[in-house]
Amino acid sequence: MTIMVVAALLAAAPAHTVRAQDILSDVGYSPYSLYGLGDLVRQGTSYSLSMGGIGIGDRNVRYINMANPAALTAREAKSFMMDFGLENRNTIYQGNAATSLSPTATGVMKSASNTTTMHHIIATMPIESHSAFKVGIMPYSTVSYKFRAEETSDELLADVSDIQYYKTGSGGVYQAFLGAGVTLWDRLSLGAEANYYFGKIDRFSGAYFTTSSSYRTIKSGTNYHVSSFGGKFGMQYVQPVGNASAIIVGATYALPMKMHGDQTRYAYSATSSVTDTVVNEKVKMTDYSVPGELGAGITYHYADRFTIGFDYLRQDWRGRTFEGTPGVDFQAVTAQSFRAGLEITPNRYDVRSGFIHFLRRLSYRFGSYHEQSFISLNGRQVTSTGFTFGVGLPVYRYYNSINVGIDFGQRGTLESNLVRERYFLFTVSFNLHDIWFIKPLYN
DSSP states (O other), rough: OOOOHHHHHTSSSSSSBOOHHHTTTOOSGGGGSSSOOOEEEOOOHHHTTTTTOOOOOOOTTTTTSSSOOOGGOOOTTTTEEEEEEEEEEEEEEEOBBBBTBBTTSEEEEEEEEEEEEEEEEEEEEEEEEEEEEEEEEEEEEEEOOOEEEEEHHHHHHHHHEEEEEEEEEEEEEEEEEEEEEETTTTTTEEEEEEEEEEEEEEEEEEESSSSSSSSSSEHHHHHHHHEEEEEEEEEEEEEETTTTEEEEEEEEEEEEEEEEEEEEEEEEEOOOOEEEEEEEEEEESOEEEEEEEEEEEEEEEEETEEEEEEEEEEEEEOOOOOOOOOTTEEEEOEEEEEEEEEOSSSSOOOOOOOOHHHHHSSEEEEEEEEEEEEEEEEEEEEEEEEEEEEEEEEOOSSSEEEEEEEEEEEESSGGGOOOEEEEEEEEEEEEEOOOOOEESSSO
16 A cells, blocks of 8 residues: 555545545655654755755855854854754655556545745854854755545445545654854864753544444544754864865764653543544653754865755664554654755856846856655665755845755655655755944044
């Protein structure tokens, strides 16, 4: 069975035949957010996301680096920076009906979704000449799906008439962070970050007898309230190459953490006039933990015109267990991410007027990534591959800019009875920059 069909049939004890066209009709953000804390959000501003998500080895005085806290010290003296970002995602879902629903099912199940959310807000300020700190908030994970299926078994329909199965999920986890960095001996930078994770996740399933009053609607689910702390460390080393270029190597390590909080399990049956509670209990969370994540990156900068870099991240989820979906062959595996990016600015300081000269002042970004998620279904690891593009538009003075990015990608496959997602992701970040604590020479 596909991930989506089994989710829709969770409320039914035996597996029955359902209509293929109904399974994908109400899909939300992603069917892969069924597992763990949901869909893990890729960190970064539009600047880094449009370069494939690189940042571990990147130091740029014009932009805030969210990937490595050691990069906080890459800044102009006494400069204040803030970045606010939005994200719009359009996704087309496809899944094979054949064999996943019933031996006689044919065709391809299709659906689409469109969501717009806040991606991040972050600010950084200097502490002293060689140190700085940051504070901000962004989503860590999202849970959003809705599956529906209708019973078509002639035997059941003759006995109880129409039955509809639902499974929904909503909510997510946010992370608030406070970090600081310091530069030692001009070339080595170190950083640390403290994270607070909080949020709410609701998972629900139900079986509805829509035309028969002899049977009760069955509803069950779990509400999670997450509250936990985590941390991250980073380093960067700058090796000058000639007078105008440098190679930067970086590394990060995010600490493993146990997700704390409460989970309320409930189940009840209902008719139009009576509701009976089967179970309603509140217990401590025990199913969720996040392993440590190791990252490494290398970037080459040439003056203020050219940047190219590569990042690698690894997170070993093996042995983690989650409250799953019965009948689904799910296994947590090692997650890996490979990212590459490029930025070209023809002439940032071209002050001549005209459209061509304006285009020369823009920054053009390109990138790609291949990510192997922690989810393995039916013996096949769920992966995503995408290509990114973006542009940075300078605004007014200093380093103020508007940065837009586009991400074309695909996650999953039609093989092994999985679901394929083809998505178009649009991001925009407003990068604000100012110089503080300047004493004027004249009043």
